[in-house]
Amino acid sequence: MDMASERSATTPTSVNSVAKIANVDINLTASLPAAGVASLSAPVSVAPASSHAASPASVAPSAPSAPVAPPVAPPARSTARSRDMFARIKGSIAGGESSYARLRSGIELCVDRTDGARMWDVDGNEYIDYCLGYGPLLFGHHPEDIIAAVVEQITTKGYHFSFPHELDYKVGEAVQRLVPSIDLLRFACSGTEAVMACMRLARAYTGKDKIVKFEGAYHGWADPQMVSYHPPLSMASGRPGAPRPLPDSTGIPQATVEQLIIQPFNDPDALARVLRERHHEIAAVMMEPVMANCGVLPPRDGYLREVRRLTERYGVLLIFDEVMTGFRLAPGGAQDYYDIRPDITALAKVIGGGFPVAAFGGTAEVMAIEARNEVLHGGTYTANPLALAAANAVLGRIERERDTMYPRLFALAERLSAGLVRAIRQTGYHCVAQGVGPLFQIFFGDTPMERLYNYRDTSAYVREDLYGAWHEEMQRRGVYFHPGQFERWFVSTAHTEADIDATIEAAREAIQAVAARIPPSGAAAPTADGWRPSYGGAVADVA
Numbered sequence: 247m248d249m250a251s252e253r254s255a256t257t258p259t260s261v262n263s264v265a266k267i268a269n270v271d272i273n274l275t276a277s278l279p280a281a282g283v284a285s286l287s288a289p290v291s292v293a294p295a296s297s298h299a300a301s302p303a304s305v306a307p308s309a310p311s312a313p314v315a316p317p318v319a320p321p322a323r324s325t326a327r328s329r330d331m332f333a334r335i336k337g338s339i340a341g342g343e344s345s346y347a348r349l350r351s352g353i354e355l356c357v358d359r360t361d362g363a364r365m366w367d368v369d370g371n372e373y374i375d376y377c378l379g380y381g382p383l384l385f386g387h388h389p390e391d392i393i394a395a396v397v398e399q400i401t402t403k404g405y406h407f408s409f410p411h412e413l414d415y416k417v418g419e420a421v422q423r424l425v426p427s428i429d430l431l432r433f434a435c436s437g438t439e440a441v442m443a444c445m446r447l448a449r450a451y452t453g454k455d456k457i458v459k460f461e462g463a464y465h466g467w468a469d470p471q472m473v474s475y476h477p478p479l480s481m482a483s484g485r486p487g488a489p490r491p492l493p494d495s496t497g498i499p500q501a502t503v504e505q506l507i508i509q510p511f512n513d514p515d516a517l518a519r520v521l522r523e524r525h526h527e528i529a530a531v532m533m534e535p536v537m538a539n540c541g542v543l544p545p546r547d548g549y550l551r552e553v554r555r556l557t558e559r560y561g562v563l564l565i566f567d568e569v570m571t572g573f574r575l576a577p578g579g580a581q582d583y584y585d586i587r588p589d590i591t592a593l594a595k596v597i598g599g600g601f602p603v604a605a606f607g608g609t610a611e612v613m614a615i616e617a618r619n620e621v622l623h624g625g626t627y628t629a630n631p632l633a634l635a636a637a638n639a640v641l642g643r644i645e646r647e648r649d650t651m652y653p654r655l656f657a658l659a660e661r662l663s664a665g666l667v668r669a670i671r672q673t674g675y676h677c678v679a680q681g682v683g684p685l686f687q688i689f690f691g692d693t694p695m696e697r698l699y700n701y702r703d704t705s706a707y708v709r710e711d712l713y714g715a716w717h718e719e720m721q722r723r724g725v726y727f728h729p730g731q732f733e734r735w736f737v738s739t740a741h742t743e744a745d746i747d748a749t750i751e752a753a754r755e756a757i758q759a760v761a762a763r764i765p766p767s768g769a770a771a772p773t774a775d776g777w778r779p780s781y782g783g784a785v786a787d788v789a
């Protein structure tokens with residue numbers, strides 16, 4: 247199997263091409279300095295783009311050193327108003343949030359306003375924000391050009407038509423220019439909808455029902471795709487390389503669950519086996535090219551190319567869910583970054599810059615059945631002009647600034663992730679950072695770790711208790727990111743080097759405060775469900 251590097255040498259956003267960005271010297275070819283020795287003001291080294299398997303945010307493991315200083319108390323902050331407001335919200339909104347994924351009990355935060363890379367809660371506390379509305383805000387909170395485009399649309403033309411309009415072709419053509427595999431597309435209102443449309447399209451085009459999905463991957467909350475996202479592994483065991491599909495919510499019919507065939511990410515041999523045995527019933531392999539809902543798990547070198555080769559060989563479509571990676575890793579998303587052409591792509595988040603717009607598209611041949619309405623897709627709000635005005639501004643800015651913005655985003659994320667790892671390790675904990683450019687996660691564990699490749703290994707490694715404690719201490723010091731180990735950090739163009747350095751300094755204090763609560767030598771908490779650490783374990787039956 248050819249596992250040569252997939253990264254296009256000519257990709258215009260190559261981080262290799264950057265030598266000096268925004269007055270920060272970046273050494274792009276040297277290896278990272280040993281953890282614990284680099285000062286915050288020292289240049290941060292970045293892995294060369296051609297070795298993306300190590301990922302721009304990967305940092306080699308090293309032995310943690312002992313705690314060096316007593317914890318520094320954060321400035322006193324009140325969160326009383328957030329608590330009171332949340333209690334009131336819960337009186338009318340079930341659970342207090344209109345999404346299952348957002349809040350963690352005890353650290354509720356009600357937002358008052360936002361600007362650029364910052365947000366303020368209703369108590370007036372300021373945060374550097376790395377959650378960024380769960381990812382759409384690549385340019386930070388409400389940048390002026392997106393506001394101007396939306397205001398012009400709303401004040402001069404209107405905000406809801408349900409007829410074809412000028413922004414249809416403007417945004418459509420921008421997507422065609424930016425995303426290499428998309429000949430034709432359609433708009434949707436959320437990533438969940440876009441993925442549902444991709445799945446139906448693949449089934450309609452191939453006349454087959456089953457879809458291969460990867461364990462640990464999230465593709466939205468609807469019935470057809472909310473399967474084996476973060477399943478309890480004691481229940482998900484199956485034949486090696488063939489985990490049992492499990493619903494992630496009550497209320498999902500078993501018959502729907504069984505339409506999915508679950509696979510371990512980054513295991514081409516397992517995929518080859520399942521495609522060989524079952525290709526006659528498989529419509530598509532659906533994947534995030536970089537898994538970003540399991541922390542961040544980049545593909546192994548050559549993996550995506552092998553997936554593409556296998557799907558072509560067995561007459562199975564390849565769906566890239568680029569809801570998270572689209573327009574973020576490169577102007578054309580992960581397929582541009584890794585130079586792989588899927589048959590169908592789902593897009594959301596960055597495309598709308600915070601407005602609810604999504605899209606799905608693919609080759610002219612596959613999309614022809616969509617064009618003929620042989621497979622149905624629709625919705626009152628699809629191609630909403632307000633949302634498309636925002637998308638037009640977002641994509642226009644990407645086209646104008648692509649040569650500078652992606653290298654800068656990569657450099658900022660590298661500086662941040664490397665600094666966080668150094669701060670954590672200096673305090674005596676083990677951790678690994680991995681990701682691609684402005685999409686990365688820090689995983690806390692009990693041992694040195696070089697790289698995590700799939701859901702089971704990640705589940706076995708991570709210390710949610712440490713990550714949660716660190717998150718809490720960071721929030722108290724004015725830095726916000728999602729509290730879950732299986733989430734991730736986002737960096738926007740609105741972040742500055744000063745924000746990054748302030749964040750690293752906060753991390754240094756925060757992790758020392760964690761050490762006072764949970765000493766670095768602490769053993770991992772026993773797991774509730776006795777997972778298996780990998781996919782090669784005992785053989786059981788497979789559905």
Ligand SMILES: Cc1ncc(COP(=O)(O)O)c(C=O)c1O
Nearest residue numbers: 436437438464465466569570594
């Ligand atoms: C990869 C991926 N696909 C689909 C979705 C669903 O998108 P939405 O929340 O817009 O429905 C998400 C949301 O985070 C996602 O990360």
